[in-house]
Amino acid sequence: xxxxxxxxxxxxxxxxxxxxxxxxxxxxxxxxxxxxxxxxxxxxxxxxxxxxxxxxxxxxxxxxxxxxxxxxxxxxxxxxxxxxxxxxxxxxxxxxxxxxxxxxxxxxxxxxxxxxxxxxxxxxxxxxxxxxxxxxxxxxxxxxxxxxxxxxxxxxxxxxxxxxxxxxxxxxxxxxxxxxxxxxxxxxxxxxxxxxxxxxxxxxxxxxxxxxxxxxxxxxxxxxxxxxxxxxxxxxxxxxxxxxxxxxxxxxxxxxxxxxxxxxxxxxxxxxxxxxxxxxxxxxxxxxxxxxxxxxxxxxxxxxxxxxxxxxxxxxxxxxxxxxxxxxxxxxxxxxxxxxxxxxxxxxxxxxxxxxxxxxxxxxxxxxxxxxxxxxxxxxxxxxxxxxxxxxxxxxxxxxxxxxxxxxxxxxxxxxxxxxxxxxxxxxxxxxxxxxxxxxxxxxxxxxxxxxxxxxxxxxxxxxxxxx
Amino acid sequence: xxxxxxxxxxxxxxxxxxxxxxxxxxxxxxxxxxxxxxxxxxxxxxxxxxxxxxxxxxxxxxxxxxxxxxxxxxxxxxxxxxxxxxxxxxxxxxxxxxxxxxxxxxxxxxxxxxxxxxxxxxxxxxxxxxxxxxxxxxxxxxxxxxxxxxxxxxxxxxxxxxxxxxxxxxxxxxxxxxxxxxxxxxxxxxxxxxxxxxxxxxxxxxxxxxxxxxxxxxxxxxxxxxxxxxxxxxxxxxxxxxxxxxxxxxxxxxxxxxxxxxxxxxxxxxxxxxxxxxxxxxxxxxxxxxxxxxxxxxxxxxxxxxxxxxxxxxxxxxxxxxxxxxxxxxxxxxxxxxxxxxxxxxxxxxxxxxxxxxxxxxxxxxxxxxxxxxxxxxxxx
Numbered sequence: 001x002x003x004x005x006x007x008x009x010x011x012x013x014x015x016x017x018x019x020x021x022x023x024x025x026x027x028x029x030x031x032x033x034x035x036x037x038x039x040x041x042x043x044x045x046x047x048x049x050x051x052x053x054x055x056x057x058x059x060x061x062x063x064x065x066x067x068x069x070x071x072x073x074x075x076x077x078x079x080x081x082x083x084x085x086x087x088x089x090x091x092x093x094x095x096x097x098x099x100x101x102x103x104x105x106x107x108x109x110x111x112x113x114x115x116x117x118x119x120x121x122x123x124x125x126x127x128x129x130x131x132x133x134x135x136x137x138x139x140x141x142x143x144x145x146x147x148x149x150x151x152x153x154x155x156x157x158x159x160x161x162x163x164x165x166x167x168x169x170x171x172x173x174x175x176x177x178x179x180x181x182x183x184x185x186x187x188x189x190x191x192x193x194x195x196x197x198x199x200x201x202x203x204x205x206x207x208x209x210x211x212x213x214x215x216x217x218x219x220x221x222x223x224x225x226x227x228x229x230x231x232x233x234x235x236x237x238x239x240x241x242x243x244x245x246x247x248x249x250x251x252x253x254x255x256x257x258x259x260x261x262x263x264x265x266x267x268x269x270x271x272x273x274x275x276x277x278x279x280x281x282x283x284x285x286x287x288x289x290x291x292x293x294x295x296x297x298x299x300x301x302x303x304x305x306x307x308x309x310x311x312x313x314x315x316x317x318x319x320x321x322x323x324x325x326x327x328x329x330x331x332x333x334x335x336x337x338x339x340x341x342x343x344x345x346x347x348x349x350x351x352x353x354x355x356x357x358x359x360x361x362x363x364x365x366x367x368x369x370x371x372x373x374x375x376x377x378x379x380x381x382x383x384x385x386x387x388x389x390x391x392x393x394x395x396x397x398x399x400x401x402x403x404x405x406x407x408x409x410x411x412x413x414x415x416x417x418x419x420x421x422x423x424x425x426x427x428x429x430x431x432x433x434x435x436x437x438x439x440x441x442x443x444x445x446x447x448x449x450x451x452x453x454x455x456x457x458x459x460x461x462x463x464x465x466x467x468x
Numbered sequence: 469x470x471x472x473x474x475x476x477x478x479x480x481x482x483x484x485x486x487x488x489x490x491x492x493x494x495x496x497x498x499x500x501x502x503x504x505x506x507x508x509x510x511x512x513x514x515x516x517x518x519x520x521x522x523x524x525x526x527x528x529x530x531x532x533x534x535x536x537x538x539x540x541x542x543x544x545x546x547x548x549x550x551x552x553x554x555x556x557x558x559x560x561x562x563x564x565x566x567x568x569x570x571x572x573x574x575x576x577x578x579x580x581x582x583x584x585x586x587x588x589x590x591x592x593x594x595x596x597x598x599x600x601x602x603x604x605x606x607x608x609x610x611x612x613x614x615x616x617x618x619x620x621x622x623x624x625x626x627x628x629x630x631x632x633x634x635x636x637x638x639x640x641x642x643x644x645x646x647x648x649x650x651x652x653x654x655x656x657x658x659x660x661x662x663x664x665x666x667x668x669x670x671x672x673x674x675x676x677x678x679x680x681x682x683x684x685x686x687x688x689x690x691x692x693x694x695x696x697x698x699x700x701x702x703x704x705x706x707x708x709x710x711x712x713x714x715x716x717x718x719x720x721x722x723x724x725x726x727x728x729x730x731x732x733x734x735x736x737x738x739x740x741x742x743x744x745x746x747x748x749x750x751x752x753x754x755x756x757x758x759x760x761x762x763x764x765x766x767x768x769x770x771x772x773x774x775x776x777x778x779x780x781x782x783x784x785x786x787x788x789x790x791x792x793x794x795x796x797x798x799x800x801x802x803x804x805x806x807x808x809x810x811x812x813x814x815x816x817x818x819x820x821x822x823x824x825x826x827x828x829x830x831x832x833x834x835x836x837x838x839x840x841x842x843x844x845x846x847x848x849x
Contacts, residue, residue, distance in 0.1 A: 179806075
């Protein structure tokens with residue numbers, strides 16, 4: 001099996017491929033990847049990503065490296081700790097990694113499997129199908145993230161971890177699926193990070209201290225369990241370092257998003273997908289992520305200088321809620337239709353998030369940060385505030401509310417109510433598009449093409465009517 | 469049964485009675501099911517509690533699609549649908565909706581009532597782990613609820629009133645337990661349909677009348693000549709058994725099976741534990757309604773729930789288990805798989821799983837076929 005071209009496409013040099021060969025061979029065998037998969041990947045990757053950009057290639061390389069690291073971690077003498085996608089609070093696993101990088105490998109394996117197997121090889125849905133026969137059946141709208149992890153364990157694509165930290169701070173399905181994994185499929189009993197989605201309607205900009213303290217104590221308990229297992233101490237300094245690492249990653253992403261104010265945009269929003277999801281995953285190569293984002297920023301700036309257009313000039317700007325991690329074709333279709341997808345609800349800080357913290361110390365501040373997040377606190381009024389502020393900041397022409405049908409959090413956030421509020425209060429058109437961010441099994445960008453193109457037409461007609 | 473007739477007469481006039489109470493300045497406090505809202509607090513401030521428990525109808529499910537995404541639990545979508553349709557008179561009487569938030573499905577009800585109606589909503593959290601942190605968080609929530617009820621009704625909740633409310637609620641739990649346990653015997657004196665009806669009624673009936681009905685029913689049942697045992701004994705369990713959702717009960721009983729015990733997180737009164745009526749009452753409520761309560765599937769871990777259902781199956785000597793869940797209630801579905809694995813390992817009791825979206829016309833035929841086959845299978849064992 002010759003994977004040289006694939007790894008070169010993902011930014012490896014020939015000598016590096018040769019050096020990594022034993023690890024690659026072992027991992028690819030475990031993942032049942034063969035020649036046909038390599039050929040498919042060589043076609044899939046350029047469709048999904050702009051591989052002319054070396055920053056993008058660097059991100060893809062990091063994803064491949066991290067999957068190899070995950071699969072071989074135990075064989076290579078490390079303890080393995082899993083979180084649960086999307087990995088919030090991301091700083092938890094990052095703090096463990098920072099405290100003992102030589103002893104432990106931390107990952108949200110479902111994100112690694114999803115991103116690499118689907119975005120690169122287009123074969124991730126096999127795992128979803130396996131999970132459907134092992135406790136998360138078809139037709140019940142089970143979360144495809146949980147299905148990916150379950151499928152990965154059943155197929156032995158990923159090892160059973162030494163410690164499972166289940167981050168149910170806004171999600172019910174993840175803890176339910178993790179408990180099943182521990183009871184039926186040999187997972188260790190998870191340590192749960194709990195939270196209650198009980199903010200009252202008028203509390204969105206003042207999080208009660210008891211909520212902050214509860215979440216902080218939950219995170220601390222997970223860190224304590226990791227301490228015990230690894231025989232190390234995870235201090236407030238490690239938590240602070242983790243916060244800084246994540247902030248630097250986010251800052252890199254936001255800098256690139258900042259260039260989207262240019263018309264035309266220099267790169268596709270879809271090319272930011274690998275970076276967005278590296279924020280959520282505690283990668284060993286954190287510095288490489290930051291470096292790659294700097295490279296991509298420079299490349300995007302050079303493109304602006306050259307007048308390069310990743311979407312037609314004069315494209316309309318729409319707020320975009322969430323980037324899928326296995327199929328970014330929705331973004332490409334929208335851009336071709338003349339829409340620029342700006343920002344994501346989970347990343348862009350509203351004013352309430354930027355207010356001074358009300359608590360002291362990295363752990364409490366971390367908890368407060370998460371509870372102030374529009375998406376993570378799972379709270380409709382904060383999402384309204386996000387749309388209000390972000391649409392003003394980016395002078396948005398509309399809102400593209402893309403949501404994952406099998407996510408109860410996103411369903412409860414209620415795009416239908418939000419559409420009513422956005423149209424009534426802000427006068428902006430809204431496209432609600434149902435999809436699956438982690439599987440292409442039931443949904444695809446192509447299936448939504450007509451609706452996206454029609455939405456673009458509506459926005460153009462509306463803008464033209466306004467200017468006349 | 470005379471007691472049941474008395475109850476039915478009372479329920480026929482209940483809406484009028486509550487309307488009159490409201491006109492005289494009384495408050496009606498609606499609350500979400502799940503067993504985490506101590507109604508004692510509502511009674512202690514002189515208000516009337518009403519649990520949102522109506523269900524089984526297809527129209528509210530259908531209309532909810534214009535207001536909330538369809539990938540939420542059927543019962544929860546219905547609670548939005550009933551309110552939008554305005555055809556459940558009890559819901560129209562509610563002045564304040566109390567929402568103990570257990571999961572995203574319950575949160576959606578609270579959010580939709582906030583967004584689409586004028587009813588004020590008060591939320592407090594139900595932590596998902598039974599430990600000191602969770603207990604204290606839940607207790608904090610109860611104290612906030614107490615404050616809210618006091619300010620909303622303008623009545624201070626005195627210890628004496630609360631103690632009295634706890635005593636009456638304890639008596640109700642005892643009576644439900646007494647009646648339920650009678651079904652352990654080979655000859656069950658009350659059908660599951662009637663027992664369920666009593667449960668549902670207790671969520672909005674006048675408490676003193678409900679207690680009288682239960683007292684006299686318990687006496688009646690003790691003296692009653694129970695019919696000969698017939699058909700396999702079934703444990704009926706799942707996520708929600710709403711008031712009006714009786715198609716499975718009817719089909720099972722029509723197929724010759726007898727349901728001898730039910731366990732649902734939503735729709736049945738949690739009658740297994742009393743609240744300690746001495747010492748710090750708020751702590752006692754939290755202890756009973758959180759620490760001692762059998763946890764829902766959204767708890768972490770939630771194995772205690774499955775062990776309890778298995779214990780019920782053994783104690784009531786059932787021949788089979790019917791697991792009935794509503795569409796898109798993820799926790800119930802994941803637990804059904806785990807439970808089937810546990811059953812395979814630890815007992816030889818067969819289980820049938822059914823899922824409904826309250827599409828009565830479309831579901832009834834396939835349900836009947838599956839239930840009849842299940843009853844036949846149990847009969848051959």
